[in-house]
Amino acid sequence: MTSLTDRYVHATTRELPAARRAEIGRELRASITDQVDERVAAGEPPDQAEYSVIAEFGDPLRLAASYTGRPLALIGPAAYPSWRRLLSLLLAIVVPIVAVLAGVGAVLGDDSFPRVLLAVWVAAITVAVHLAFWVTAIYAVLERAGVFDGDGAETAGAETAAAAWTPEQLPAEVADPHVSRADTVARVVIDAIVIAFLVYQQWFRIDDDHLPILDPDLWSFWIPFMLLALAADIVLTILIGVRQRVTWTDAWIHLAIASAFAGPVILLAADDRLLNPDFVAHFDWLTDNVNAVNSLIAASAAITWSIEVYDTFKRARRSAVINTQA
Amino acid sequence: MIPEGVLTTHLQELRRGTVVVASLIALEQPGYGYGLLRTLADAGLSVDGNTLYPLLRRLEDQGLLTSEWDTSGSKPRKFYRTSELGGEVRAALLDDLTALSESLTGLQKATTP
Numbered sequence: 001m002t003s004l005t006d007r008y009v010h011a012t013t014r015e016l017p018a019a020r021r022a023e024i025g026r027e028l029r030a031s032i033t034d035q036v037d038e039r040v041a042a043g044e045p046p047d048q049a050e051y052s053v054i055a056e057f058g059d060p061l062r063l064a065a066s067y068t069g070r071p072l073a074l075i076g077p078a079a080y081p082s083w084r085r086l087l088s089l090l091l092a093i094v095v096p097i098v099a100v101l102a103g104v105g106a107v108l109g110d111d112s113f114p115r116v117l118l119a120v121w122v123a124a125i126t127v128a129v130h131l132a133f134w135v136t137a138i139y140a141v142l143e144r145a146g147v148f149d150g151d152g153a154e155t156a157g158a159e160t161a162a163a164a165w166t167p168e169q170l171p172a173e174v175a176d177p178h179v180s181r182a183d184t185v186a187r188v189v190i191d192a193i194v195i196a197f198l199v200y201q202q203w204f205r206i207d208d209d210h211l212p213i214l215d216p217d218l219w220s221f222w223i224p225f226m227l228l229a230l231a232a233d234i235v236l237t238i239l240i241g242v243r244q245r246v247t248w249t250d251a252w253i254h255l256a257i258a259s260a261f262a263g264p265v266i267l268l269a270a271d272d273r274l275l276n277p278d279f280v281a282h283f284d285w286l287t288d289n290v291n292a293v294n295s296l297i298a299a300s301a302a303i304t305w306s307i308e309v310y311d312t313f314k315r316a317r318r319s320a321v322i323n324t325q326a
Numbered sequence: 327m328i329p330e331g332v333l334t335t336h337l338q339e340l341r342r343g344t345v346v347v348a349s350l351i352a353l354e355q356p357g358y359g360y361g362l363l364r365t366l367a368d369a370g371l372s373v374d375g376n377t378l379y380p381l382l383r384r385l386e387d388q389g390l391l392t393s394e395w396d397t398s399g400s401k402p403r404k405f406y407r408t409s410e411l412g413g414e415v416r417a418a419l420l421d422d423l424t425a426l427s428e429s430l431t432g433l434q435k436a437t438t439p
Contacts, residue, residue: 024383025360027404031379034401035359057376066380 005032008054015064024067032057074140078148083139089130092242093235099124099230103195104224113200176245176319182220184241191230193236196224198230204279211279219276222264231261244322251316255309262305345373345381347423350408350416353391358403382406392413 009032013025032053039049057063065072075083103125106116142148201213212221236253240246268274272294280286286293348371352362359379366373385391390412396403410417 023404028379030401030403031359031375035375064374065379066376067383068385082381108383 004050004054005029008057011060012064012067015061016067020067040068046160050210069097071143075136076143076148076204079139079143083135087132087135089242090135091128092238095124095128096231096238098277100125100234102225103199104231107199111182113196113203116199117196128284131303176315176322178315178318179240179244179246182240184237188234192233195227195230197229206282211282212276213279215276218268222268224270226261226264233257233261245319246312246315247319250314251313254312258308259304260302265301266298269294269301322325341371343419344371344423345377347416347419348373348387348414349378349385350390350419351384353406353408353412356394356405356407358396358405362406389417 009022009025009029012028013021032050035053035056035285036046036049039052044052062072070277096124099120103116103120111119189294200212202216202219204211204213233254236250236257240250265274274294274297275290280290345366348366348369349362352365352369357365359375359382362382363373363375363378366378371375382391386393386406390409391406393404393406396405
């Protein structure tokens, strides 16, 4: 029968480079035997002594790594900050873009509403999993190739891998504690709900009649245009959330985006081109009051636009004040 | 009363580097793995085998130790010995250890009223 020591030495040396296996194995075996012998001489039963000594040596994988100096972590402490920075940046930028593109593609392909949602969901999950896997895999390989060894300045590899951190990498401005994660999520969810409504209303049914709420002619330009504005708002919101502060540029870009959404709504409602005539005709009270409803829609859009734009400039001002104090 | 885990962790941190110095001192006389472990333990520097044996290998790879197999006894044993380079490193480390100790003493004197 193979002894516990044989099994332990084998389990350790199989993790070592072939050239060193035999020699380290021989020395390790001698060391274990020495320790067992001493315990036996002190009166311990041989089996129990062998068991205790090997338990003390611990996990063979750990011992082997200690011999070779190989890292015991997928992403070690030297690579971790750079890995985390890159991965969160990629996730925050790529995932929303791909999700929106998938959604637009599904809408243009005339898919049903649940299918559009499914397409967005699947695309977002797929791209996030791929990003996480490949970035981690590349860093794990670089880690094992020794790119992150040393303090950064010592090896050329560390510099090319951007593992060396310099003060220039600090964010230009101090984070605004008011730009919270919950805030970012809430804004994205609201945009997503509006996007979902714009898409969903196309399949709106009353009894068995197919009655889109908005004029289907708007799909030729205005609805895709508004969807694009909402997608842009999601990207901007996420960027603000990642940087944790609102710059004046952000506020101006947000003004443009908000206008690109509210502008068409107000103008189309004012011209009575927003609602689907068939949908209006289906309800007597709506037919009688269509002008009032259009005015209400235009007014709501204008008020929402004012509040949002004012709020963003207020946030930008607060971020700026925080930075002058800091 | 110091919480047990806290002191253990800090003592480990403090002693980590001293195993290298201790080995470079002790191996002025040739010694094999377990023999060195006993020598260090008797001198009050207890260290685990799974730390010491790989460490000896790494010091050998760095050229601070030389080694030789002795197959004359009942068990074949690998004997290590501090090399000339190892002696220089040992001197530098010991100087640093003394300087550290002096600095700490000086700091303590300066801050104790």
